[in-house]
């Protein structure tokens with residue numbers, strides 16, 4: 001124990017500045033992603049206690065800053081002050097202080113649906129949609145508009161179609177990416193009511209535990225009770 | 231046989247309800263252990279059913295087309311005699327709850343007289359023409375022997391009825407001993423075997439078409455068919471087997487489930503197309519199915535034969551709905567049917583000026599909708615997006631990327647994915663990366679595994695619906711026994727309620743069974 005202490009203090013005399021520099025270089029090289037203490041240990045081979053001390057010192061001198069990771073709140077990333085945290089850490093455009101801005105997303109989705117709905121039987125090109133959003137107060141980038149549309153496709157509310165210049169595509173160029181409603185917007189974009197999903201057992205979280213003579217059984221279950229309560 | 235656990239439980243339940251618990255024990259024994267000799271069955275079935283009783287039960291099950299006997303060719307030079315084995319036909323047991331669907335098909339296609347003959351075969355399993363006539367004579371609404379004969383002929387011509395298979399075909403030896411049930415993990419069982427024991431037995435037992443569906447038949451004159459038989463050696467052997475089954479030399483008939491399933495499959499395809507495209511496309515598809523029908527060798531045909539626009543058009547104008555369609559319109563529908571988008575795959579493949587129906591693609595669209603509907607109801611909107619994203623990607627994707635693509639809160643994404651994974655709806659893989667503290671989790675939708683999982687759950691749900699129905703009826707038994715005109719006020723209301731419950735439960739299981747067919751039979 002005492003031996004180790006001696007070794008540490010020895011290195012600290014001439015090495016603290018050196019360690020700090022080493023760490024700062026590493027952190028700078030990681031740009032917007034920064035470095036975690038785990039990575040610092042692994043890549044610089046500096047002993048943990050010194051890493052902690054160096055980080056504190058670098059922070060005090062306003063050379064680095066601490067940013068939480070959106071995917072793993074427990075892990076801290078250290079970034080050089082001149083870099084803004086990257087998408088992987090903040091979660092990207094749709095995040096506000098680490099929380100997804102669902103309200104805004106849903107609002108934007110609602111606007112898209114309204115535009116597509118007003119187009120009636122015709123398709124709407126991506127260009128029209130993205131120009132529209134460029135002019136609004138949100139000033140969405142093309143990439144962001146694309147993300148919103150993709151989300152609506154995943155919701156099964158709209159579909160992406162490529163123009164062939166005929167029929168409903170007559171006012172578009174061949175090959176242009178267009179969108180139209182799948183025709184299910186009224187149902188909040190729900191998938192077709194499947195036969196299985198319409199039975200209580202299809203939606204039941206206990207199906208794996210349910211058995212004819214078990215504690216959870218079709219003769220006693222509440223889901224059936226409610227479903228059959230005329 | 232790749233029967234799911236709840237598939238077995240459900241099949242046993244059907245047999246118990248219709249034939250009693252002793253018969254169902256024999257059935258369960260066969261369902262769980264694969265094919266067995268009658269002695270083995272009497273040994274294995276829990277409550278020592280004696281050998282003679284087992285034999286009686288097997289005859290009953292054979293009569294109702296739920297069991298097929300066969301024997302394996304003894305090794306060359308071996309002294310031992312081939313022992314008769316019994317194989318349970320799981321599908322035919324499940325078909326028993328579909329009899330009213332089959333009956334409806336015949337009533338619609340061939341009229342009520344054919345329907346009556348078919349009903350006779352469905353309730354009795356197998357009958358000769360003589361027995362059918364006899365049965366009619368004893369019934370209240372006699373239709374007469376000529377009508378019976380004529381209806382039977384129509385049913386055979388339409389292939390809804392077939393001559394019974396060979397009672398005890400001999401199959402060649404293969405590496406796998408019958409009676410030995412394959413072991414292995416679920417995933418290993420999913421990989422499809424080229425030819426299962428079931429397929430081999432059925433193939434060996436089924437006579438060639440000319441014998442299976444004879445064009446001319448009279449009581450006792452089936453021998454005239456031998457000349458029609460193109461496949462001489464094989465066919466003759468089979469014919470001999472078939473005839474020896476009948477002591478009075480009268481042909482025995484049974485419903486041909488294969489044709490009913492094919493019919494329902496076609497009908498389902500037309501419905502799927504009608505709902506996703508439009509009426510016109512549905513008319514064109516129906517015509518295409520008609521053109522290609524005679525060339526379909528098995529029920530689960532993946533793709534039809536190629537057909538020309540001309541032949542399709544010819545068929546379209548034969549139908550009442552298509553009579554007014556111009557060839558131009560038919561061509562436009564074909565274009566629509568062969569279009570692909572992110573929303574719908576192509577239903578028809580265009581190739582060198584001819585068109586092929588892509589059954590697999592049509593059916594998979596409906597399967598996908600069924601799966602997604604369950605995911606939406608059980609796990610919510612976010613899960614629905616993730617599931618759709620992963621099915622679209624078709625490969626492993628890490629958690630973070632899924633959250634980005636589905637625009638779901640990153641904190642919640644792992645939990646939602648884990649929930650689906652626990653229930654078998656997702657596949658997960660851990661990926662340890664050097665230098666990174668927590669392992670990456672990768673996710674994927676494996677359609678085959680999801681289908682199996684859902685199918686098992688659907689059998690489970692069918693069983694539950696049936697059990698609940700019995701429960702509801704039992705709990706109001708006294709009420710249903712009272713004379714109707716004596717019921718008033720609260721009692722009458724109770725009776726109406728039980729009727730409504732009964733209706734909901736049975737109509738739901740009817741629809742659920744359609745979904746089962748979509749995953750299992752189509």
Ligand code: SF4
Pocket residue numbers: 200201202204205206207210211216217218219221222223224694
């Ligand atoms: S019977 Fe009830 S408990 Fe069992 S699976 Fe169905 S809904 Fe769930």
